[in-house]
Amino acid sequence: MSAYAHQMEREYSARSLSNRENSGTEMGSRYVMESGFYMTSFAATIFIAGLVTVGVLLITLLIALTVMLQSCQSKSSGVVEIQKASDDYNDCKMFALYAELNGLEADEFPSICRAFAIQYIRVGQYARDLNATMQVVENYFSSIMPLKNGLDVVLIDIDDILSSNPHHTNLLMHRFGQFDCSGCIEEAKHLKHLLIFRLYMKLQASGWPLILLSRKSWRQQNATVGHLISAGYSGWTSLIMRSDDEVHVDSCEYFSRRRAGMQKDGFIIAGVISSRMDALTGPYLGKRIFKLPNAVYYNLDRQIGKSVPE
Structure with a gap:
């Protein structure tokens, strides 16, 4: 085979190889692009589901905190009321003893002490x-x-x-x-x-x-x-x-x-x-x-x- 023929064969082989590589690259690119598209959709689905879950959890937590706060306020109010009633009762007890010792009349009794007497x-x-x-x-x-x-x-x-x-x-x-x-x-x-x-x-x-x-x-x-x-x-x-x-x-x-x-x-x-x-x-x-x-x-x-x- 002549030198020219050998040269032509090498050029053809090189072009064929280049075409196969380019073709592979394009296929690989399409594969990557297609694969990337499906992964992004799946990730988006997971991300949205995660956001929904976190949102539900945050709402649940907010409701729980609200209920706890109301309960604490109610208990705190109850404690204050009980403490006030206890203080009033003790004050009336002391006043009753003072009234007995000094023979005080009815109109000298605080009105709240009448309720505690009953x-x-x-x-x-x-x-x-x-x-x-x-x-x-x-x-x-x-x-x-x-x-x-x-x-x-x-x-x-x-x-x-x-x-x-x-x-x-x-x-x-x-x-x-x-x-x-x-x-x-x-x-x-x-x-x-x-x-x-x-x-x-x-x-x-x-x-x-x-x-x-x-x-x-x-x-x-x-x-x-x-x-x-x-x-x-x-x-x-x-x-x-x-x-x-x-x-x-x-x-x-x-x-x-x-x-x-x-x-x-x-x-x-x-x-x-x-x-x-x-x-x-x-x-x-x-x-x-x-x-x-x-x-x-x-x-x-x-x-x-x-x-x-x-």
Whole structure:
């Protein structure tokens, strides 16, 4: 073969190889382009799905945070309200003690304390306090014995025994109607009378001479005796009521004078039982004093009763 023929063959081979390479390149390019197009669509689908998922998660998280925030605000508000109610209750308790010690009148009570006084009765705390106090009194007198000479006496405030005028209670219930405590005041009074009567019978059965004290005038003696007997009380040693000279004497001074007279006559006061501070303060109180629990409502009841004839 001539040199020219060899040269032509090489050029043809080179062109063929070049064409195959170019053809491969074009095919590869198309493949890459086509492959790139499908990958981009798949990636876009995944990306969009991811965005949707993240969006749903963010919305869920936002809702959860909103609910949690509302719950926290509600709880925080509840805690504040409970704390405020607790503070008000403690303030009213202290004011009630101050009022009892100083004999304050009904119009000197903060209005909010009237609501707490009813709540004290309605939730049963007054009944629990009264039962616990009575147990203390009974335990004390069951641990000692009276002297045989009849001079070892127990003083009982009968104004805790006698029921209030029903007109007083009706006025009181009308005043407290806004607190929805229908009947709870009467139930509290009934429980108090019941427990005092039980204590009275136990002391009498144990041989204790009982001297009854009242703030009322002796002019009401017949009505008072009749009331006591109708309520089941009998067998007391004496009933002490105000003389005409003592009608305008401060009740604390009145009780102190009477106790002083008893001791002068040789009586030994083993204990004084009352729910009112005027009977439990001053000299000549004897060996023990027992303060029965008292709700604030009592002072309101007494104040209302002043304007209602007996």
